[in-house]
Amino acid sequence: MTTTTAAEAGMLGCHACGLLSRPSAAGHTLECARCGASLHVRKPYSISRTWAFLMAAAILYIPANVLPVMETGSLFGAQKDTILSGVVYLWTSGSWPLAAIIFVASIMVPGGKLLALTVLLVSVQRRSSWNPLERTKLYRMVELVGRWSMVDIYVVAILTALVQFKALATIKAGPGAIAFGAVVVLTMFAAESFDPRLIWDPLEEPQRHG
Amino acid sequence: MSNSPRFNIMSSLIACRECDLLQREIVLPPGGTACCSRCGAVLHRSKPDSLDRTLAFTVGAAVLFILANVFPVVGLEAQGNRTSTTLFGTVRTLHDQGMTSVAVLVFVTTILMPMLDIGAMLYMLLPIRLGVVPKGLPAVFRLVQTVRPWGMVEVFMLGTLVSLAKLSHIAAVRPGIALWSFGMLMFLVAAAAVSFEAHDFWAQVAAAGRRGRRFHAKTAGMETAR
Ligand SMILES: [Zn+2]
Numbered sequence: 001m002t003t004t005t006a007a008e009a010g011m012l013g014c015h016a017c018g019l020l021s022r023p024s025a026a027g028h029t030l031e032c033a034r035c036g037a038s039l040h041v042r043k044p045y046s047i048s049r050t051w052a053f054l055m056a057a058a059i060l061y062i063p064a065n066v067l068p069v070m071e072t073g074s075l076f077g078a079q080k081d082t083i084l085s086g087v088v089y090l091w092t093s094g095s096w097p098l099a100a101i102i103f104v105a106s107i108m109v110p111g112g113k114l115l116a117l118t119v120l121l122v123s124v125q126r127r128s129s130w131n132p133l134e135r136t137k138l139y140r141m142v143e144l145v146g147r148w149s150m151v152d153i154y155v156v157a158i159l160t161a162l163v164q165f166k167a168l169a170t171i172k173a174g175p176g177a178i179a180f181g182a183v184v185v186l187t188m189f190a191a192e193s194f195d196p197r198l199i200w201d202p203l204e205e206p207q208r209h210g
Numbered sequence: 211m212s213n214s215p216r217f218n219i220m221s222s223l224i225a226c227r228e229c230d231l232l233q234r235e236i237v238l239p240p241g242g243t244a245c246c247s248r249c250g251a252v253l254h255r256s257k258p259d260s261l262d263r264t265l266a267f268t269v270g271a272a273v274l275f276i277l278a279n280v281f282p283v284v285g286l287e288a289q290g291n292r293t294s295t296t297l298f299g300t301v302r303t304l305h306d307q308g309m310t311s312v313a314v315l316v317f318v319t320t321i322l323m324p325m326l327d328i329g330a331m332l333y334m335l336l337p338i339r340l341g342v343v344p345k346g347l348p349a350v351f352r353l354v355q356t357v358r359p360w361g362m363v364e365v366f367m368l369g370t371l372v373s374l375a376k377l378s379h380i381a382a383v384r385p386g387i388a389l390w391s392f393g394m395l396m397f398l399v400a401a402a403a404v405s406f407e408a409h410d411f412w413a414q415v416a417a418a419g420r421r422g423r424r425f426h427a428k429t430a431g432m433e434t435a436r
Contacts, residue, residue: 018224018225018408034412158295158370162284162286162373163377165291169380172307177309197228
């Protein structure tokens with residue numbers, strides 16, 4: 001391959017507006033001439049920042065799934081629902097499309113994101129040159145899909161606001177919702193800190209030394 | 211913003227944002243898309259009237275955003291009891307229950323970020339449309355880039371539909387005006403994002419900047435003549 005990256009050519013692409021610049025003097029902070037964003041060859045501390053967010057998300061993933069996200073109080077007593085028990089309830093009560101939506105958005109997507117980002121980080125740290133295109137697609141998927149995990153938070157928010165019939169039933173958000181919200185936010189930060197260009201960097205190595 | 215030849219030479223090259231491959235910019239037919247030859251990421255698109263379209267969608271989104279926030283999203287009726295909630299009502303209830311962090315999360319993703327996105331886009335596009343470069347444009351442009359991933363209007367819409375379906379078993383649900391507004395807002399926000407083309411935008415900014423400079427030069431010249 002006779003490919004050249006901007007980094008090899010000594011140029012920096014602006015992450016915000018896309019303008020290419022050639023830094024004249026190294027050593028000081030560079031700003032994009034067009035939009036003023038700070039310029040970096042790669043996102044700064046991409047790997048350690050992504051790991052940090054990912055670890056925090058992985059730890060909070062446990063309380064997010066164990067603690068109740070919703071507490072229903074009614075004439076028939078109180079009921080506490082975790083994400084999984086909510087899905088099971090929807091499934092057994094026959095609303096299987098809803099059960100599927102919540103299962104995918106609240107359980108599969110966050111779990112899959114944690115897994116996918118771990119795979120990406122490990123492969124980048126080992127400077128793997130294995131199938132960069134597929135790994136880039138995996139990253140795009142993580143970025144695209146991650147936000148949909150917020151569905152359960154919104155469901156809890158709306159139910160909480162609506163079901164306030166003092167005598168009949170009230171719904172409260174449970175502590176699991178805090179942990180779950182934190183997981184969604186942290187995995188989004190993790191995905192944002194990861195620099196997909198790192199996936200392609202090992203491919204340039206042999207050329208540079210050859 | 212420079213007009214040096216160096217600037218022009220480099221603007222004919224593009225670095226892929228996802229794999230950093232350096233590529234020559236090509237002239238596209240209307241509606242065409244240039245993709246990275248290595249990783250397939252979209253490099254730039256050619257969209258006729260991209261800024262006008264973005265502006266139109268954004269103005270529509272601003273109107274719907276107001277409706278979506280003023281009117282109730284859903285109402286509920288069970289055994290003679292009625293409740294309804296606006297978007298901000300959900301935030302307030304969560305806060306009152308001591309779930310402030312969740313309340314903040316809902317507020318930021320459904321109200322604050324979409325508002326900043328729409329407001330900033332109008333702030334940039336309206337003056338540019340009139341050939342003026344608004345104050346602080348670079349900062350506002352970067353604000354939009356930062357804010358956009360956190361606006362989750364479409365996810366909130368799905369959440370509302372799921373809640374409605376869940377509640378329909380136990381009570382009569384009444385979709386409110388804000389729900390319809392949200393449904394349309396979702397499409398307009400997406401349409402505005404898709405039709406925005408940074409490439410055309412910066413070309414227009416540069417053109418407006420040149421006109422502005424010429425204007426200032428003229429008035430300055432008049433003053434010295436006097
Ligand atoms: Zn690429």
